[in-house]
Amino acid sequence: MRATDVKNPDYFHRVIDCQWACPAHTPVPEYIRRIAQGDYQGAYLINWKSNVFPGILGRTCDRPCEPACRRGRLEEQPVAICRLKRVAADLKDDIAGLLPKAPRDKNGKRVACVGAGPASLTVARDLAAIGYEVVVFDSDSRAGGMMRSQIPKFRLPDEVIDEEVGYALSTGATFVAARRIASLRALIAEGYDAIFVGCGAPHGRDLAIPGRGEAARNVRIGIEWLASVFFGHTHTIGRRVVVLGGGNTAMDCCRSARRLGGEEVKVVVRSGYAEMKASAWEKEDAVHEGVEILNWLVPKAFTHEAGKLTGVTFERVRPVKDEHGRRQLVAAGEPDVQIPCDDVLIAVGQENAFPWIEADLGIKLNRSGYPAIDPTTFASSLPGVFFGGDAAFGPKNIITAVAHGHEAAISIDAFCHGRSLRDRPPPMTNLVSQKMGLHEWSYDHAITLDRRHVVPQVERAAALRNLRTEVELGFSLEQALGEARRCLNCDVQTVFSAPACIECDACVDICPIDCISFVPNAPEDEVRRSLNAPAVNLDQPILVSEPVKSLKVMVKDEDLCLHCGLCADRCPTGAWDMEKYTIEMAQAGHPCRSKQPTIS
Amino acid sequence: MTFQGKPKFRHPSIPTNTLGFTRRDYEGSMSTLCAGCGHDSITAAIVHACFELALPPHRVAKLSGIGCSSKTPTYMLGQSHGFNSVHGRMPSVLTGAYLANRELAYLGVSGDGDTASIGLGQFCHVMRRGVRMVYIVENNGVYGLTKGQFSATADRGSKSKKGARAADEPIDLAALAIQLGATFVARSFSGDKGQLVPLLKAAFGHRGAAFIDVISPCVTFNNHEGSTKSYDYVREHNIAVSALDFITGREPIEIDYAEGAALAVTMHDGATIHLRKLDAEHDFSDRAAALTLLERCRETGEIPTGLLYLDDDVEELHDTLGTTARPLNALTEAELCPGAKALEAINRGLR
Ligand SMILES: Cc1cc2nc3c(=O)[nH]c(=O)nc-3n(C[C@H](O)[C@H](O)[C@H](O)COP(=O)(O)OP(=O)(O)OC[C@H]3O[C@@H](n4cnc5c(N)ncnc54)[C@H](O)[C@@H]3O)c2cc1C
Ligand SMILES: Cc1ncc(C[n+]2csc(CCOP(=O)(O)OP(=O)(O)O)c2C)c(N)n1
Ligand code: SF4
Ligand code: SF4
Ligand code: SF4
Ligand SMILES: [Mg+2]
Numbered sequence: 015m016r017a018t019d020v021k022n023p024d025y026f027h028r029v030i031d032c033q034w035a036c037p038a039h040t041p042v043p044e045y046i047r048r049i050a051q052g053d054y055q056g057a058y059l060i061n062w063k064s065n066v067f068p069g070i071l072g073r074t075c076d077r078p079c080e081p082a083c084r085r086g087r088l089e090e091q092p093v094a095i096c097r098l099k100r101v102a103a104d105l106k107d108d109i110a111g112l113l114p115k116a117p118r119d120k121n122g123k124r125v126a127c128v129g130a131g132p133a134s135l136t137v138a139r140d141l142a143a144i145g146y147e148v149v150v151f152d153s154d155s156r157a158g159g160m161m162r163s164q165i166p167k168f169r170l171p172d173e174v175i176d177e178e179v180g181y182a183l184s185t186g187a188t189f190v191a192a193r194r195i196a197s198l199r200a201l202i203a204e205g206y207d208a209i210f211v212g213c214g215a216p217h218g219r220d221l222a223i224p225g226r227g228e229a230a231r232n233v234r235i236g237i238e239w240l241a242s243v244f245f246g247h248t249h250t251i252g253r254r255v256v257v258l259g260g261g262n263t264a265m266d267c268c269r270s271a272r273r274l275g276g277e278e279v280k281v282v283v284r285s286g287y288a289e290m291k292a293s294a295w296e297k298e299d300a301v302h303e304g305v306e307i308l309n310w311l312v313p314k315a316f317t318h319e320a321g322k323l324t325g326v327t328f329e330r331v332r333p334v335k336d337e338h339g340r341r342q343l344v345a346a347g348e349p350d351v352q353i354p355c356d357d358v359l360i361a362v363g364q365e366n367a368f369p370w371i372e373a374d375l376g377i378k379l380n381r382s383g384y385p386a387i388d389p390t391t392f393a394s395s396l397p398g399v400f401f402g403g404d405a406a407f408g409p410k411n412i413i414t415a416v417a418h419g420h421e422a423a424i425s426i427d428a429f430c431h432g433r434s435l436r437d438r439p440p441p442m443t444n445l446v447s448q449k450m451g452l453h454e455w456s457y458d459h460a461i462t463l464d465r466r467h468v469v470p471q472v473e474r475a476a477a478l479r480n481l482r483t484e485v486e487l488g489f490s491l492e493q494a495l496g497e498a499r500r501c502l503n504c505d506v507q508t509v510f511s512a513p514a515c516i517e518c519d520a521c522v523d524i525c526p527i528d529c530i531s532f533v534p535n536a537p538e539d540e541v542r543r544s545l546n547a548p549a550v551n552l553d554q555p556i557l558v559s560e561p562v563k564s565l566k567v568m569v570k571d572e573d574l575c576l577h578c579g580l581c582a583d584r585c586p587t588g589a590w591d592m593e594k595y596t597i598e599m600a601q602a603g604h605p606c607r608s609k610q611p612t613i614s
Numbered sequence: 615m616t617f618q619g620k621p622k623f624r625h626p627s628i629p630t631n632t633l634g635f636t637r638r639d640y641e642g643s644m645s646t647l648c649a650g651c652g653h654d655s656i657t658a659a660i661v662h663a664c665f666e667l668a669l670p671p672h673r674v675a676k677l678s679g680i681g682c683s684s685k686t687p688t689y690m691l692g693q694s695h696g697f698n699s700v701h702g703r704m705p706s707v708l709t710g711a712y713l714a715n716r717e718l719a720y721l722g723v724s725g726d727g728d729t730a731s732i733g734l735g736q737f738c739h740v741m742r743r744g745v746r747m748v749y750i751v752e753n754n755g756v757y758g759l760t761k762g763q764f765s766a767t768a769d770r771g772s773k774s775k776k777g778a779r780a781a782d783e784p785i786d787l788a789a790l791a792i793q794l795g796a797t798f799v800a801r802s803f804s805g806d807k808g809q810l811v812p813l814l815k816a817a818f819g820h821r822g823a824a825f826i827d828v829i830s831p832c833v834t835f836n837n838h839e840g841s842t843k844s845y846d847y848v849r850e851h852n853i854a855v856s857a858l859d860f861i862t863g864r865e866p867i868e869i870d871y872a873e874g875a876a877l878a879v880t881m882h883d884g885a886t887i888h889l890r891k892l893d894a895e896h897d898f899s900d901r902a903a904a905l906t907l908l909e910r911c912r913e914t915g916e917i918p919t920g921l922l923y924l925d926d927d928v929e930e931l932h933d934t935l936g937t938t939a940r941p942l943n944a945l946t947e948a949e950l951c952p953g954a955k956a957l958e959a960i961n962r963g964l965r
Pocket of ligand 6: 681683725726727752753754755756757758765
């Protein structure tokens with residue numbers, strides 16, 4: 015094998031599993047360390063720079079970082095990364111004064127954002143801060159998009175949205191409330207230099223099965239119903255409620271229904287429990303609140319009497335694998351199941367809808383009939399018109415919308431200055447030794463055996479009494495510090511220098527996880543097999559050195575390294591060093607990207 | 615010194631032995647030796663060997679004298695019996711322990727100062743008596759603990775860190791052990807676990823005095839240009855005269871080298887040593903040949919490693935003394951103090 019090129023910014027980035035998995039590449043271990051040091055401000059700002067909505071995401075993020083967390087491969091549970099974000103948001107002081115402000119001299123470019131969801135707000139924040147005049151339109155009277163209109167208040171209180179939407183707009187963008195953009199042509203005619211479409215995926219899928227029309231009064235589309243609950247148009251629901259669907263929306267529907275008078279609330283899903291789209295913790299929370307989840311049932315008809323819904327008929331199915339190994343549902347051949355109920359909420363998916371975009375504007379469509387968007391630049395085929403968030407590739411989540419927003423802002427900046435959209439600015443990286451003394455390191459390298467701390471919740475009865483009572487209380491300081499210590503500091507890299515190594519084996523002997531081996535060089539699959547502990551996780555890189563004196567190579571399997579620093583501590587020659595790798599993804603702005611002022 | 619303990623996390627695929635232990639269960643506390651000391655590698659090799667042999671940790675006794683090397687029993691076998699004795703006096707304490715209880719596996723850990731200087735007399739006698747043990751000298755050519763003075767194994771002409779020349783004739787502990795009647799004698803290098811671990815396993819399987827002289831660089835005081843015990847020097851001058859696999863009776867025998875090239879020696883308990891001669895001339899069962907080999911290498915400046923001499927037809931200490939097979943602590947008071955009549959009988963026999 016060739017020696018690993020650690021100069022490639024991706025190499026050490028990949029080792030930071032959480033940051034690599036985060037769509038916005040939030041520097042997770044760095045902010046967790048700041049929390050442990052009591053620097054909540056710093057922790058918050060690091061988050062704010064990357065993901066714009068730390069307090070919101072600390073409560074609602076889909077947290078792709080957590081399944082990626084290295085700790086989850088060493089014991090059952092990853093670090094509670096998401097809830098630590100909330101700790102930073104909860105414990106910080108007033109940070110308003112620390113945020114960037116729009117420069118006095120504007121750059122003369124005007125950008126319009128359609129919709130005020132997380133994608134648009136990110137574009138607006140990034141561009142206004144560097145001198146753009148940004149106008150954000152939303153048909154709603156308040157900014158926030160689905161974060162405000164869909165996510166129930168018991169998961170995400172309004173104050174948190176107000177605060178962070180406020181910060182995003184505080185860099186100088188203008189929010190125009192209650193203005194629905196009815197025509198893209200007309201908007202273009204207003205003379206903007208670029209337009210960002212962040213209108214989300216607002217269309218809830220319906221179920222065209224018998225009885226749908228007759229029972230219409232008591233059969234509602236989930237996201238429309240959630241919005242009407244938010245806008246105060248809906249205050250009650252029947253005693254027996256059936257929610258159709260197994261995703262996030264279904265979970266929010268059933269839990270909201272429990273708070274509006276639903277006593278017997280059943281979520282009925284086509285798939286099995288494990289295959290449901292909702293996250294494990296959402297299902298647990300729903301079940302904890304007395305919601306029943308029924309699986310392997312496909313809705314066949316709504317039953318009704320005198321124009322009133324009486325229940326739903328389901329066919330029982332079971333999964334089989336087809337010849338391509340794909341799962342298919344086939345009738346189980348058992349009698350149908352009838353579930354009587356007073357109301358039904360349909361939560362079987364969302365779709366994009368662009369009734370306000372004229373077909374003859376020249377925006378090319380893809381096979382599904384939606385605008386074809388470049389996944390790197392977020393440009394549509396119409397120069398100057400960019401898409402992001404759910405509007406770009408269908409419904410995802412907040413953190414993805416934010417990540418799209420940053421990239422679209424870079425593209426808009428490039429577009430407005432006549433630069434190629436393909437030239438993506440590189441990230442800022444830095445690698446600094448953490449050695450403080452002979453056996454002293456500037457990070458807390460001791461490994462705690464603490465198991466994941468559980469976030470305390472309000473008592474169930476109290477939670478169900480009020481739609482606005484936030485269920486999660488957030489970590490106490492003590493729990494937060496315990497949880498923060500579980501982080502393995504995966505950004506503190508083990509950096510190896512072959513010429514310094516005297517092959518004493520001290521590192522090999524001390525490594526608690528048997529990560530390090532000195533072996534004869536060979537092709538990668540052979541090398542992986544020849545190590546002291548075979549490197550079987552192919553998703554994880556191995557670090558291969560230049561040959562040492564004996565002509566063997568040092569190979570370190572990154573997979574389970576604890577970043578405990580013992581290898582470097584026991585190395586007599588400093589051939590190993592623990593070095594902190596900082597990587598900040600580029601954001602729209604300064605032409606010399608690495609000289610961009612940082613706010614952390 | 616490293617202040618942090620070794621984290622309890624271990625690799626999920628770490629193997630277990632027949633006792634259900636992993637290698638980590640044979641470790642001791644965190645080493646306080648200099649980072650990079652050869653002694654730590656020997657510790658790791660001992661841990662490997664005991665794990666692979668599935669020795670019950672509570673059936674092992676580790677004994678040592680004084681020195682950096684003699685500190686290492688603390689860093690291995692945390693659940694075994696241990697005795698850190700006085701400088702150079704480990705052999706007599708070990709002999710006493712062995713007399714009292716022959717059922718334990720005895721591991722004597724010593725340094726070149728502890729053995730070849732202050733403890734030379736004790737070393738000679740413990741070898742002569744055929745005490746069943748594994749005696750390891752972690753040989754760095756200096757007194758590491760007292761800051762690097764030459765020991766009696768420093769080669770004549772080699773240089774100290776400050777440039778002083780070793781003027782005296784060195785003691786070759788392996789040659790001495792052969793002369794004095796040790797029945798398993800080997801030399802190895804701390805930087806070669808592939809060789810050392812099987813040697814240690816075979817030594818534990820040997821029913822007499824097994825001695826291994828392990829060259830173990832002192833990274834702080836004897837790892838410079840001019841030293842003959844540095845990592846670089848030993849790597850350059852090391853010639854392996856044999857390679858060995860130790861196979862306990864329980865394991866299936868899988869040998870991947872050519873038929874005929876290997877010599878199988880069956881040990882008293884059914885285990886087998888498979889020896890591959892890398893030096894075709896050498897006869898492992900011939901004391902004179904072993905001594906000649908050592909002498910020849912001394913002249914050429916080479917360091918012969920591997921098993922040098924083996925005699926498995928052993929008469930060990932308990933055989934010669936006819937002592938009780940049961941540990942003293944398992945005897946009843948009546949057996950231990952048979953009374954005046956028994957004493958009288960003994961005295962009569964001596965008249
Ligand atoms: C019930 C539910 C729960 C969810 N829970 C979570 C969660 O816990 N965590 C998570 O990460 N994600 C969650 N999501 C997904 C998340 O809300 C979205 O992925 C995210 O908000 C998408 O952001 P966006 O910026 O693309 O647009 P959106 O947030 O959808 O915002 C689009 C905005 O554009 C406005 N708009 C649309 N058309 C026009 C127009 N023509 N003119 C003017 N304004 C217009 C809309 O009013 C809306 O305010 C949930 C979604 C739903 C439905
Ligand atoms: C009776 C006695 N004399 C002298 C000493 C001082 N002393 C301590 S360790 C040591 C030499 C140890 O050398 P070695 O056995 O080679 O061990 P190393 O530290 O090199 O591993 C000496 C002379 C002592 N502790 N006790
Ligand atoms: S930091 Fe070094 S010693 Fe610790 S687990 Fe990683 S490779 Fe092993
Ligand atoms: S501890 Fe240092 S010098 Fe020794 S083998 Fe490891 S990297 Fe090489
Ligand atoms: S002084 Fe030498 S022998 Fe002692 S611990 Fe340090 S390196 Fe090892
Ligand atoms: Mg010594």
